[in-house]
Amino acid sequence: KQMMVREALNSALDEEMAADPRIFLMGEEVGEYQGAYKVSKGLLHKYGPDRVVDTPITEAGFTGLATGAAYYGLRPVLEFMTFNFAMQAIDHLINSAAKTHYMSGGNISVPIVFRGPNGAALGVGAQHSQCYAPWYGSVPGLKVVAPYSSEDARGLLKAAIRDPDPVVFLENELLYGESFRVSEEVLDPNFTLPIGKAKIEKEGTDVTITAFSRMVGYALKAAETLAKEDINAEVINIRSIRPLDRSSINASVRKTNRLVTVEEGFPQHGVGAEICASVVEEIFEYLDAPVERITGADVPMPYAANLERMALPQVEDIVRAAKRVCYKSISMAAAV
């Protein structure tokens, strides 16, 4: 069966809300408008305004509010229209949600999910395009996941909602409308995916490519191209930014001896940097070539279509980097 990511998220929300009355959905336009991206379609009708709560445009306020409700034992699912707007509320995610279980010596737990689209959409400019995976992923006390496919979306969202800790759930606007094959197992109401585990999307032997969210699709396309040139790439869908599944990555690199990391966000202090550092620390001796990072360009996101394309990783960038690590041929940097 084919299922869109939007449906996968919607069905996960629906099933979890049906199963546990402590769960409520809150955010801007989640109710009457059916969600800015229609992820919550039909839920207001089904669960009523007490459990599907439209908020004013006051991110700091409603994030604090939802976090307080989680202290009390409810299980809020908080939608940010995009994660860019969560910056207004980031103090609550970090200081009120992530750190409280620790600071209270376990007295208070914070079972809450923060979800919404993260990273670049198309043509939305610098203020609406940032990827927050590295920031949230750096904070102990948070769990951070980033689904790619419908299977990921369903399995990880259900896991996140059932999890007793604060989970940051990073969606991608451009994936909402993408369809993926899903198995019967995935459709089961009890289906969940383990937080903290990566998925080998495609096995391979020559080079490991790590990616998350939309970039997994790009990595898979790159792998197809590479296959034509007899390079058998292994593609790892990271799925969980924190905890990071270091052992799966290590296992893959032990086999391929080569690593390319892919992400849409800014390069410095990114997920790729962490993966590279982690591999170097743990299995340095297995690396036959320098690790390569493919990332968003180190500039605010431009609006113009040609510049925007240059600012985001493209399949050919991944292909090029993979070839480089396989052949160890370092091309000249082109100046623009």
Next chain:
Amino acid sequence: KQMMVREALNSALDEEMAADPRIFLMGEEVGEYQGAYKVSKGLLHKYGPDRVVDTPITEAGFTGLATGAAYYGLRPVLEFMTFNFAMQAIDHLINSAAKTHYMSGGNISVPIVFRGPNGAALGVGAQHSQCYAPWYGSVPGLKVVAPYSSEDARGLLKAAIRDPDPVVFLENELLYGESFRVSEEVLDPNFTLPIGKAKIEKEGTDVTITAFSRMVGYALKAAETLAKEDINAEVINIRSIRPLDRSSINASVRKTNRLVTVEEGFPQHGVGAEICASVVEEIFEYLDAPVERITGADVPMPYAANLERMALPQVEDIVRAAKRVCYKSISMAAAV
């Protein structure tokens, strides 16, 4: 001459304010209280309440306000009582300050300095101890510096204030009271340090240790200990997190073939991860041992003195890591 970091900052502010009437200092308790950590001592008296402005405890509001004043052509120096509180205002640092020059195609520039203590102090717990160097350092449009010594503090603050772009200036509470020798040159009102350049604090041949802010002192102490065991460490004071002085780091590692990075902040997606990834990308073939990261522990900062000590890098951690990369002897991980 000896000079405390506090004095170095104070004199830099004073001299720059004397030289340019567009500069004003704003923040909580910067005026009548003389600064929560007395960095702005005497400035209210000298420059009056129009130029030394005490604010209400409304970080989002006054950060937006100062950023708007910078749009208009003033040169605000905005003090956060600590950078933990800047999270309430981080949207303005990122979306209103860092990205505006780019989004406006150069129409608007944002000459502003965001400064204040960053990272851990002592005994202040999880909400008051975070290091934000990796977050701000990831954002194009920002410049991010972190002084260690009085020379750094003076030279970098003066450079930051004169810079036409938004600069995040990360101080350290525990350094304010530390004294350093300063040369005549440093005391000159025209003394500035270049943003984007690291400083070799101590030359060496056997291992490169990178650090910033308070950790530079730890790295230097570690180097002393290492010297006794005939390991000649080179200590690099990063100074500028963004732009990162990759070429100085590369030059050092080309010489020593070994690298240990040190920082107080959370490990994942940290400055050490970036430095490691950058070195691996650029001069992989020069590395004779895996890069080692010494970082804050991957937990919220605990209050109890014994746990807090475990949560922060200690000199002996740096020494141990440096020895490991020099002798390639990997000790067993101790489970606690």
Next chain:
Amino acid sequence: DSTATITVETSLPFTSHNVDPPSRSVETSPMELMTFFKDMTEMRRMEIAADSLYKAKLIRGFCHLYDGQEAVAVGMEAAITKKDCIITAYRDHCIFLGRGGTLVESFAELMGRRDGCSRGKGGSMHFYKKESGFYGGHGIVGAQVPLGIGLAFAQKYKKEDYVTFAMYGDGAANQGQLFEALNMAALWDLPAILVCENNHYGMGTAEWRAAKSPAYYKRGDYVPGLRVDGMDVFAVKQACAFAKQHALKNGPIILEMDTYRYHGHSMSDPGSTYRTRDEISGVRQERDPVERIRSLILAHNIATEAELKDIEKENRKVVDEAIAKAKESPMPDPSELFTNVYVKGFGVEAYGADRKELRATLP
């Protein structure tokens, strides 16, 4: 005589909070009436054309149109100078035009071209024109309000007799940073006017679903306010002139402009699920700001119906020409990816997606 004084009455009295309201009688002239008509119809034409360009996929991403709200932009400009500052949110095309921006710069920006006011790098939400006192064009709801208070802070700091108009929507009116900024503006007597464009919806949320007290002109509590018919360009002009004087003397004031957007929130919102078509057509028929001026011009025999139609025809031509010109403008040069990151880039290297393939020295 095109400069003869005509006195018109505002459509409604002003409702005020903690301040004596200005008079309902507004002075104007045939020339001003004609200018208002021309400016408002041109703005409207621009937005309608943007709608088409969006549908033709020549404009991408978010695009928020201003048609219905033109009287606010035009009336405000009539009361102030380009030394006064304006800052607004993402619904910024017509504010930019009002500040003296051109149609070509607008359309080129909307299409991401080199001749755009932000050189194609900002897009619909990020228009600026600092040299005429326009500070953007901001995409984060509420953020422009403290920024605007900061402009007012700078005006006062420099001892200039100018003021800043910080514009925001009814949805934004609940943002905490607005209350933080207002407190500082009042505490420090800053020459700031908060202009709440109440078009009664924040995206799909009706004002009363988002605010316990949708009387936005009163939401400043200790800060005075006026409710203004934002569909009446003369009420807007009168209120803005009054507010400027007030702000220079007494510090901040709030103007709530009762207005309406005809389009959906952005181009991805049909704009008809959360309000009735009757509501929209009712406003169009009874309160349209352009039609109000048309009637006034005709009533005062300043121009004939045909002459007004000619102006609208001319607008169409001017807009089409601007679009044609904008389309001729090339995409930004690829090197622009790395310009304007900093004013002073220190010559450091910055990276593209594949740093071994694409890197540049920052200017």
Next chain:
Amino acid sequence: DSTATITVETSLPFTSHNVDPPSRSVETSPMELMTFFKDMTEMRRMEIAADSLYKAKLIRGFCHLYDGQEAVAVGMEAAITKKDCIITAYRDHCIFLGRGGTLVESFAELMGRRDGCSRGKGGSMHFYKKESGFYGGHGIVGAQVPLGIGLAFAQKYKKEDYVTFAMYGDGAANQGQLFEALNMAALWDLPAILVCENNHYGMGTAEWRAAKSPAYYKRGDYVPGLRVDGMDVFAVKQACAFAKQHALKNGPIILEMDTYRYHGHSMSDPGSTYRTRDEISGVRQERDPVERIRSLILAHNIATEAELKDIEKENRKVVDEAIAKAKESPMPDPSELFTNVYVKGFGVEAYGADRKELRATLP
């Protein structure tokens, strides 16, 4: 008869905003009076002892003391139950005590010991006791207010007849998130009481230097409010009982408690640069909450001066014993570094500063 009804008059009338104030007559009993005396003097003793421990370097970091403000904590508890929730900022020791926390848990936490209420991991600013409705202990100014509104949201969601008291200072009262939270509380009729402990200074900033309108009970605008003499435990009790009823029926209300802190802002602030010593001693002499109760007890012949002194002596002993016990409590086990990061750690590895030396499997 220790339960006989005594009627006392509050020191001052309540000043109200958008609501009819409660009566000034408050019912009490000899027993309650004695309890108030005991509780307030014990709190004060605890804070004085914390001062000494801080100076002896047994308490580290930030430490904010509550002496002077005891009537707020004690009066509030007298009006509510442990099913009602309280949340406050960093000045939290006495709130914790009021909720039933022990002296040993407090001192052990202050000294970072295993028996601390947060197992030594929170410190002075982060006390909690969820099982008695105390939700901390928050270090970020203002943050606890939306969190508290969230507790009230949950109480209403679960259809319980309990309320939440969210406490904040006069400095915090300008925070935007407070206005955001208040709007939602009012919009959704949440059973929330905002308690502004106005001690007239936010750190070194006098209220009027930080707020254009320091009438905090009115700052809710459309939300009703009461100004209460926070140095009078009966006024506090009366106001809190009234507010609880109000909140359950009508939604949020603000209580501004006019109070005073004797100590500096925190232990690093001498507390005498921004206010005069005369001001402090004036409050001590004329408004001290403990002395008010002492006089009442003596006036009603409930106990003798000597008996009250004995209680204070006993407090001293109890506090000293608690400190001794807390000092015996060991530091947390090193393994605690890695506990409570998550409820469910998935058994992943977490790292110490040197990850090759110290790593642990998260429980």
